Amino acid sequence: QVQLQESGPGLVKPSQTLSLTCTVSGGSISSGDYYWSWIRQPPGKGLEWIGYIYYSGSTYYNPSLKSRVTISVDTSKNQFSLKLSSVTAADTAVYYCVREEDTFDAFDIWGQGTMVTVSS
Amino acid sequence: QSALTQPPSVSGSPGQSVTISCTGTSSDVGSYNRVSWYQQPPGTAPKLMIYEVSNRPSGVPDRFSGSKSGNTASLTISGLQAEDEADYYCSSYISSSTVVFGGGTKLTVL
Numbered sequence: 001q002v003q004l005q006e007s008g009p010g011l012v013k014p015s016q017t018l019s020l021t022c023t024v025s026g027g028s029i030s031s032g033d034y035y036w037s038w039i040r041q042p043p044g045k046g047l048e049w050i051g052y053i054y055y056s057g058s059t060y061y062n063p064s065l066k067s068r069v070t071i072s073v074d075t076s077k078n079q080f081s082l083k084l085s086s087v088t089a090a091d092t093a094v095y096y097c098v099r100e101e102d103t104f105d106a107f108d109i110w111g112q113g114t115m116v117t118v119s120s
Numbered sequence: 121q122s123a124l125t126q127p128p129s130v131s132g133s134p135g136q137s138v139t140i141s142c143t144g145t146s147s148d149v150g151s152y153n154r155v156s157w158y159q160q161p162p163g164t165a166p167k168l169m170i171y172e173v174s175n176r177p178s179g180v181p182d183r184f185s186g187s188k189s190g191n192t193a194s195l196t197i198s199g200l201q202a203e204d205e206a207d208y209y210c211s212s213y214i215s216s217s218t219v220v221f222g223g224g225t226k227l228t229v230l
Contacts, residue, residue, distance in 0.1 A: 046123070046224040047158075047166065047209050060217040096165060105154040105213040106171035113165050 002027035004097045004111035012091075012118050018084040022097030022111060029078045030055045035100040036080045037107065038071060040093040048093075052100055053080055087118045124149065124210055124222035131228040137198040140225045142210035143191060148220060150191035154213035157186055157195045160224075161206040169208075170195060197227070205229045 008020035022036070029036060037052035051061035053071045061069050070083040084091060095116055099109040125143040132138040142149065142157075149155055155173045158166035168177055170186035173193060183199045193212070197204055210222040 047211075047221040049211070049219045049221060062218065100219075101171070104156070104172045104175075105211075105219055106156045106168055107158070107166070107211070108168045108171075108177065110165040110167070 002099065002109050004099065004109060006095060006097050006111045006114040008114060008116070010115060010117060012087055012116060013120050014088055014118055015086055018082070018087050018091060018095075018116055018118070020082045020095055020097075020114065020116070022080050022082075024078045024080075024099075029073065029080065030075050033102060035060075035102050036071075036073065037098045037100045038082045039096045039098050039107070040091075041096070041113075042090075042093040050082065050084075050095075054102075089118050092116065092118045122220070124212060124220055126208075126210060126222040126225045128223075129226045129228065131230055132197075132200045133230045134200055134202065136200050137196060138200060138227065139197075140195045140208050140210075140227070142193040142195070142212075142222045144193075144212055144220075145191055148191075148212040148214040149188065149193050152213045153188070155186070155188060155193045156211045157184075157193075158209045158211070159204075159206045160209065166209060200229055202229050 003025045005023045012018045035052040038050040053059045068085045073080040094113040096113045097111040098107045153173045157170040160166040173188045174186040185196045208225045
């Protein structure tokens with residue numbers, strides 16, 4: 001079955017760029033039925049949708065983060081990535097990569113999540 | 121985009137039914153049937169429980185059901201079990217291919 005795994009630094013300094021990669025196994029990221037998403041959850045708080053990418057490279061971002069977010073895809077590696085620039089302590093969160101079924105906009109497969117702390 | 125409104129907490133005894141509401145606007149919940157519900161036990165990733173307002177993915181018990189009326193969607197859990205204790209989140213598609221989540225509801229099984 002399809003599995004997603006996040007990877008990247010667990011600590012990022014303020015004003016720098018947070019970079020995470022999600023590796024998809026057990027299925028192709030080039031399947032046309034899904035979007036590939038990033039969702040985050042600050043400690044003790046709720047979920048926040050960051051954005052998603054289609055295998056073709058089309059992207060959609062949360063308007064509140066749009067100016068700082070870039071999501072890209074590498075179909076040859078079956079991976080997609082997140083970059084979040086100019087981070088502050090407010091960006092400290094568990095970051096999940098998630099598969100989104102495109103007909104119903106349902107997030108059906110989640111990675112285990114990776115904690116990223118923004119601190120000097 | 122504003123978060124959908126959920127009650128911070130609900131509770132119930134084993135065997136009882138509980139309902140969690142998710143209130144949006146005519147721009148999100150009220151306009152689309154792309155409403156989903158997620159269960160998140162402590163320390164774990166969320167799990168899809170309901171999609172398209174009332175559909176259950178394979179493997180989700182039929183004790184979980186969803187509905188929608190106007191701008192409010194609801195998740196009902198019947199025959200409450202101890203294992204149902206978790207945080208629950210709703211989400212909805214909104215315009216321009218974006219998604220918004222509710223603030224989350226903590227379910228306590230007494």
